[in-house]
Amino acid sequence: MTLSDTKTPKFLAATIALTGVPASVGVMCLSPVLPAIEASYAGNPDMQILVKYISVGVGLGMILGAPIAGAVSDRVGRRLTLIIALLVFCLFGTAGLLVDYVPALIAMRMIVGAAASACLTVGVALMGELFSDARRDGLIGMNAMCSGIFGIVAILLSGQLGAISVKLPFVLHLLPLPLLLMTILFIPNVKPQARQAVATGQKLNREHWKMIFFSLLCGVVLFSMPVYIPFFMRDDGIANPVENSFVLVTMSVFAAIVASAYGPARARLTISNAFVASMIAFVLGCFGLLVAGSLAGFLGAAVFMGLSAAWIAPNLMSAASILAGQENRGRVVGLIKGANLSGSFVSVILIEPIYRAGGRDAAVGALLALAAFLIAFSLLSIRKIGSAPGGR
Template sequence: MSTGMPRGAPTAGKATLLFVATLTVMSAATISPSLPSIEAHFAGTPDVELLTRFVLTVPALLIALCAPLAGSIADRFGRRRLLIGTIVLYGFAGMSGLVLDTLEGLLVGRALLGMAVAGIMTTGTALAGDYFQGRERDRFMGLQAAFVGFGGLVFITGGGLLAEIHWRAPFAVYGIALALVPAVILYIREPSRPAPGADPASDRPAAGGWRIAVTAVFAAAALNSVAFYLIPTQLPFLLQALGTESPSQAGLAIGALNLASAGSALVYGRARGRVGIMGMFAAGFGLMAAGYGLVASAESYAAVVVAVAVSGLGLGTIMPSLMAGAMAAAPLAVRGRVAGGLTASIFVGQFVSPLVSQPWIEASGYPAAFGGTALGLAAMASGAGFLAARSRRGTVRVSPI
C-alpha cells in the first residue's frame, strides 16, 4: 500500500474504501423492490411505466455524463476533497425521496444522486488503483466487488422489507452514506503525484497500447451493464407475472444475485492468476449467459432465484476484471480520467438498458428478452475464450494488462 493512507492505519483506510464502494450499488438497488408501488402511486402520470423505470436508472445517465468530468477533476485537483463532497451530496440527494411527492421531483433527486455517484465511483476506483499494484490490486478489486455484492444483498433485501412498510421507506437508507464522511477524512490521504509519462505505481513506463486496452474494457463494461440491468429493472415485474407480488420477495431474489456475485469475487485474485484476464471474462460472460437462459425458462419463484444466482456468479467475475484491467492498463497520470471513463461506460449501459428491454418485452415478452440477452452474452464469452486461448498459445497479445 502506498503512503497515500496515514501511517499505521492501512487496514482502516482499506476498509473505508471498501465501504465507499458499497454506495454505488445502493444508488439504484435499494429502491428496486419499490418500483411496482411507485408506479401504482403515480398511476395518473403520463408514461408512468417508462418513467418509473427511469427512477431507477436516471442516476445512471447523470453518472455517465458527469464521470469523465469527475475523473479530470480528480487528476487535476486531487481525489480526497471530491470524494468527501460527493458523499455528502449522495446522502442528502438519496434521502430526497422521503419528501418529494411528484414523479418529476423524484427524478430530479435521483439525478443529483447520479452526480454524486459519478464522483464517488471515479475517485474510489482511482484511489484503489493508486494504492495497490499487481496481484495486490487484483485481490483488492476482487474484495471490493465482494463488498459491493454483500452490500447489494443487504441494501436490496432491506429495501424490499422497508418497501413492505411504505414505498418511501427505502429512501432513508441513503443517509448511511453520511456516516462514512468522518472515516474518509481520517483515513484517506491524497496519493503522491506521478512523474509525467510514467507509471511509478507499477514501475514501468506508460505502454503505448494502453488506449486500445482501455477502450476494449469500456465497451465490455457498457454491454455488460445493458444485460445486467435487465434484472433490477424488470425482475420485479417478471415475478409479478409469475404470481409473486411481494416487494420483499423481489428484493430477496435480486439479493441472491449479489450474494453469488460476492462469493465469486472473493476468489477473483487467485483465479485470475491461473487463467488470465480474458479467461476470467470468458467465464464471467458464460455464467451470465447461463443464468439469463435459466431466467427465460423459469416458471416459479424458486427457479428465478436459482437463475439469478447463476448470473451473479458471472457478474462477480466480470466487475473486478473490468476495474482491475482498466487500472492496470492506464498510466497513473491519467488514472482518474480512465476511472471516470469506465464509470461512464458502466452507467451508460445501465441507462440504455430499459430503453432496449422495455420495448422488447412489450413486443415479445420476458422469456424472449432474457433469452436473447443470454445469446448475446454467450457470444461475448466465446470471443473472450478465443482470445484467451490464442494468448496462452502466444499467437496474439490481447492487451498490455
C-alpha cells in the same frame, strides 16, 4: 505516494474497499419496490411509464459522473473529490422522500448516480496508485464483495420499508455515511498532479476505447437483472416486494461470496477468461429465467446471475488499472467505470421496447444474444489485456 507512506494502511484499505457501496446502494435500493412505485402512479399513465427511470436514472448520471470525477480528481485530489461526492449522494438520495414529480425524481437520481460513480472511480484510482498489482486485484475483489453485502442490506431493507411505504426506501441513501467519516480520517490528502503533467499524459488509444465499449455492454448485462427480475416475477403472479427482495438478495449473496475470491482467481485466469466464465454463468441464469414459473425457479436463476455478476465489475476495474498510466489514471478508470455503470440506464433503453413488445421471453432472448456477443468479443478483441494470469 505509496502504501508504505501511510500511517494506517489497514484502515486505508478498508476505506477504499467501501468506495463501491454508494453505487451498489444507489442501483439496488429501489429495485424491490419498482412495481409498487409504478402501481402508485396508476392514475397518471404519463408518469407511470417513466417510473423505471427513477431507478435506472442513476445510470445516466454515472455516464457523466465517473469520467468527470476521474479527471477532476487528477487535478484537485482524490480525498476532496470523494468527500464531496459522498455528501451529494446522501443529500440528493434521501431528498426523494419529499418529491412526487417523476421527472424531478429522475433528475435527482441522475445526480445520485454521478456522485456514486465518482466514489467508485476515486477508489479504483487509489487502488492503482497505492497498491501493487497482486494486492490491487485482491482489493478490487474485496470492494466488489463489500458492495454486494451492502446491496444485500439495501435490498432487504427496501423490501421491508417498501411494504410500509414506497417512499421509505429513499432513506437507504444514508447507508454510506460511515464511509464519509472514514474518508476524512484515513484517505491521504495527496497533492494533485501539476496541470502540465496531466495535459501531457497518455492519450486514449484503441485498447482504451475497445474496453470502454465492452464495459458498456457488460453494464447492460450486469444491471438488467436487478431492474427486470421483479417485473418477470410479477408476470408470473409473484408481486410481493418482500419476495422480490428475497430473490435479489439471493443473487447478491452469491455475487458477494464469489467476488471475494476474485484476487486468487485472477492469479490463475486472464482477463479474457474471467469474462468468459462470467458470461457463461449469465447464459445459464437466462435459461433459468425462461423456465421459472415459481419463487423457487427464480431463486435458482438468481444463483447463476449472482455468479455472473461477481467478477464482471472487478475484472473491468483490473483491466482499467492495467490500461491506465499514472498521468491519466483517474480519467481512464472513470471512462471505463462510467461506461459500465451507465448500463443500468442503457439496459432499459435497449430492453424495455423488446419487453413491452414480446414479454419476458423476448427480453431474455435479447440478453442471451448480447452475452454470446460478449463471449466472442472477450476471446477475440481483448485477449491481450492482462494476457498473463495476474499480470499486465
